[in-house]
Amino acid sequence: MMLLHSKILGNSNKHILILHGFLGSGDNWISIARKLTENNFSVHLIDQRNHGRSFHSDEFNYELMCNDLLNYISYYKIKNMILIGHSMGGKTAMKFSLKYPKLILKLIVVDTSPKYYPIHHQYIIDALKKIDFNFLNSRKKIKSELEKCIKQEGLISFIMKNIYWKEEGVLDFRFNLKSLSDNIDKIGEELKSDKKFYKxxxxxxxxxxHYILDSDNELIFNYYPNSSIISISNAGHWLHADRPDEFVSKLLALI
Structure with missing residues (x-):
């Protein structure tokens, strides 16, 4: 069994598991996790397959990511967890909740919904494919190359966190670019199930x-009849990074 890599903070028997978004890692949530541990939670910052320090695989879809999560929970003998998922991680969390509702105490979905999302990461993948680590042997050179195709400074900084020294003098991406590129159509898949989650x-x-629209409410409540939608002011898709204090404050009031 391949076990997902994680960073675990705190030693409470109240567990929060956090699943990151596309091209991210558990480390993206480290500041949020520290705040949660101050409130007597153990927080598991999980790297999903083909991301962070977790294993690489040619296969990549939400069914497999649910299985990965189930293996992780079984390994650590976690019960009654609070599951948080952002974007792609939210898709994994939603699918998992419908398959294994008894394992979850509460579900937190961050800026995504059960609906289908068209492919919108392709320009990022194309930019990453242009990075040749045989010639680009410094973080400064890689950043300059990315700036030719990607104009959002925040997104470039986000990508740069995924670059590490694979060996002396050789940089590489932590994520599995080939598999993510080959399976990019899986990222935005619609959640399809005949089950509901009543917690x-x-x-x-x-x-x-614009990831969650008013028009998505019907689909959300179809799968999750006991759900609430909370808006974080002046925040974009990475709302936990844009407005961390407001996010944590509202989250703690609910869990």
Whole structure:
């Protein structure tokens, strides 16, 4: 069994598991996790397959990521967890909740919904494919190359966190670029199930983000009848990074 890599903070028997978004890692949530541990939670910052320090695989879809999560929970003998998922991680969390509802106490979905999302990461993948680590042997050179194709400074900084020294003098991406590129059509797949999850669910959306629209409410409540939608003011898709204090404050009030 391949076990997902994680960073575990705190030693409480109240567990929060956090699943990051596309091209991210558990480390993206480290500041949020520290705040949560101050409130008597153990927080598991999980790297999903083909991301961070977790294993690489040619296969990549939400069914497999649910299996990965189930293996992780079984390994650590976690019960009654609070599951948080952002974007791609939210898709994994939603699918998992419908498959294994008894394992979850509460579900937190951050800026995504069960609906289908068209491919919108392709320009990022194309930019990453242009990075040749045989010639680009410094972080400064890689950043300059990325700036030719990607104009959002925040996104470039986000990508740069995924670059590490694979060996002396050789940089590389932590994520499995080939597999993510080959399976990019899986990222935005619609959640399809004949089941419902009746426990509490909280959908957080960024006020400036367009990932969760009013028109998505019917689909959300179809799968999650006991759900609430909470908006984070002046925040985009990465609302936990844009407005961390407001996000944590509202989250703690709910869990």
């Amino acid at each position: 509490e669910v909280f959908f957080f959306k960024g006020e400036k983000s």
